[in-house]
Amino acid sequence: MSTAVEIAGRVRSGELDAVDVTQAALQRIDKRDGGIHAYLNCDAQAALTRAEQISESVQNGEDPGCLAGVPISLKDNIALEGETLTAGSRILEGYRAPYTAHVTERLLQEGAVLLGRTNLDEFAMGASTENSAWGATHNPWDTTRVPGGSSGGSAAAVAAGIVPVALGSETGGSIRQPAALCGITGFKPTYGAVSRRGLVAFGSSLDQIGPLAAHAEDAALVFDVIAGHDPKDATSFAGDRAGAMAEPATFENRRIAIPEDFVDDIVDPHVLATMSAAIAHMEEAGAITKVISRGRLKHIHLSIPVYYLIASSEAASNLARFDGVRYGPRKEGDDLLASYLATRGEGFGAEVQRRIMLGTFALSAGYAQAWYLKDLQVRRIIRDELTDLLTEFDFIAAPTSPFGAFPLGEKTADPYLMYLCDLFTAPACLAGLPSVSVPCGLAPRGPYKGLPIGLQLTGRAGEDHRVLAAARTFEAARGEPERCPLFESADA
Amino acid sequence: MVDPQVVRQIAELARLGLDPSKNDSLVSDLVSLLEHFQGIQEVDTEGVEPLAHAHDLPGTPEEDVVEPFKNPRDRLTPEGAHSREGFIVVQRILDETIADDLQSP
Amino acid sequence: MTTTAFEPVIGLEVHVQLATSSKMFCRCPAEFGAPPNTHVCPVCTGQPGTLPRLNGRAIELAVRAGLVLNCTIDEVLKFDRKNYFYPDLPKGYQISQYDRPLCSDGSFTFHTEDGADHQVTIQRAHLEEDSGKIIHPPDLGMSLVDLNRAGTPLLEIVSGPDLRSPAQASAYLQDMRQALRYAEVSECDMEKGSFRCDANVSLRPKGSSEMGTRTETKNLNSFRFVEQALTSEIERQTAILEGGSKVVQATMGFNSDTGKTHVQRTKETEADYRYFPEPDLPRFDVTASQVQNIRQSLPTSPADRRERYLQNGVALKHAQTLLADKHLSDYFEGVLASGAPPPAAAKWVLTEVLRLANDKSVQVEELTLTPKRTGEVIEMVESGEISLGASRVLATALDQDPDASPRATAEKLDIFQASEAEDIEAFVCDVLESETDVVKRYRDGQEGLLDALIGSVMKCSKGKANPHTVRSLLIAKLKD
Ligand SMILES: [Mg+2]
């Protein structure tokens, strides 16, 4: 399949018709999605109508923008006016968004064709996309395994070659981890680089929207479109839009830290071996790498508790609005209190309820000091350790995930085991740093043999363009990433 | 620290009507998670300012200019039985003081 | 109230709706009285994915109020979430301020009816959003929610427990309302709910400095109700304590028909609001220069005006009446600026200006007769150039014509009093010659007839003679 950059270029020049591009993508959904369930729905007619508009504007000599005719799928927690928005939850069954997210507006302004809504863990809470109320998504590399999560639908759609790029969202690893498990590029921007307006909130101080793409260059292209100040999101940065495409792709004189603190006993040794090989590619391309001995990031191992308690606390509050009063299915009870209890008790799935309980507990009288406030303090310590290391280095390299794509059901019984998936991704979220996962090869042996492994590079706050340039450089140095058979199939 | 009683209180505070048959597993999940999370209690955080936002930049307030939203009732209030003469209908609140936290600011 | 061994300790929480055009976190109109759920948008109805957009005017008005209340203004505006469920609270939390109120450590001076000064500490004043409204129609088996009010900006002003009687509480509220209206912070209209009060009260033995167990009576929406509720609550607590029992901490209801409070619910445990920093809003800086600019733009407070009026000889009653209405007081300020003497100006404004406004059914500031021209008219009266009666005619004429100058109009109306001694002397001589009989009787000792002679001279001059001059001339002539 062509890259987004190629598609847009050829649609803009009139070589390629946006309608044909969309038709082909729709056919791929038909043919390939049955086995993976990456999509919750797809309004084919709306996509074709949109593609016709793009096609017409090209014929009229207008430039539809830098994403002209590129089919892009949205995670089903990003709003588009008039369309369904379930966030993977029964509590939003039948709900239609009354407004459009900032990122969606930006994609449309640049000529993208929105194609389908992708599956996710309910309210983006999960690392396997098994927590969706609408059924799990399967990994296109091996449909008995998970695609990671929570942006598992977006990752699987891209890995299966259905669309060149999709949007996901991340709170503790939900873009990078599924990207790693599906063998594609996933980028989590600096907190505040991309507007959150229109993203169903999970952990507001952590949430960011970002691209998942088959090629690093496409991730940069889409980031440049969605990033930038949105005056209607008070936490978004003021200033100019980023220039990730314009940034020179080079590792010359780039200093890369490889902290031993990121290597935990739970990490699969073959994941580490794959990563070491990847580091050699960077060195060959001119990067200066240095192993940082254990102790420099002394508190990084606490990222899991800190992340889960903060995200759950914020989630408990963010999810209070789902009460069935104004929208969503309402369950009646004997009185108003009973109606609330039933609506929320039946509307939310088990993992969401667990996190609401955890967060409510962490904030409640008598416990908030020891849990919530303590977390915020340790969060600062973790952030300071990371930013301090980044004063000496351009990037911090680590495995994206301790595990490769694991079998469906393997971690559903033990919440903590599932939470460990975020071990290496949560730190950048806590610190608000930009971080990318790039495919760095297939595990040679072990439980994830033949499955993709991700390498993550984390940069300084606000240097999203440099992190994305590093991803492009890495891909150029290592060559086209390995693809799953579905990606290469000649059905469309 | 977390026992069935605390779980019941938290569930009510969070307005979650939990399936009683799953109460025990929820209690044990929470107990186990908090045990795993115990590590943060050992960190010396004396004098450390809590970090509530991922960045330290100040916000910019907006001008006080009205921007009306079109057809708000059609787009934002429920349909059918949950709507009446433009109001949103809820179950009759007989006692305005059902619980401690059921009150206006 | 009967005298008891107990002293009431009262503190008030006031919710003031700030006079912005749009809501606090979205740009929906903040206006009162629209049909239900027409002033709403995705943000204020708590749709998924929406974010708060802070209204800068709300900060400005809160700072204005903070300065009026002599508070310290924090250099950082920080918001927190207060979590609780209720159908009028769309997000399931209220954006409020918890540990860093924008305004703190203030004080406010108010006056009781006897003219005495009292000072109350202002513990804090913080910004928060209002909830929607729920109504419970009596014959309907359901409750109805209107979210038009949801998200309108409020300032919650918390006083110290410094008030000692229901009358003081009421006077505090009235002066606070007046001060906030002067500063144009809020309309403070109790009927529209833009000024609402919760009252905390406890009793303690007279002379003690300990605090007793307090109760809170919520949502009192008139000054009279505040006084009634406090009086009733003090009586109730007194009876309990005199009976040897203990007051239980509780939230009280107030029945405006009976004027009595009743226990609504006892607070065994504090509600658990799970406050935490609002992650959707970063800090907002409030700089010293912003505060300074706001300070400079504040009009003088009613308390300062009152003091100045009294110092300049305005009667207490007149000062109070003028200050009760900001428009009237502003008008009066304009009159004073023209140099008119304050006591006379107060009197003239309260009679003649109010009469004009009443006749036309308009506000004083809508009169064609400007404060400046009013000042000139008053000065003409004071210098004896025109009589009080003539000034009324002149004012009416001036109110017809925005361009007419008071002096030229007085001339045209021919109402200047003759005050030149020679002119008046001629009238006096005329009268003395024609009224020989009266003159004779006066000279025979009927001194009371002097007034009759003055009247004749005035009549002769068609009212233009200055009566004082007439009197002294007559006395002099009659001695001859
Ligand atoms: Mg309040």
Ligand SMILES: [Zn+2]
């Ligand atoms: Zn609104």
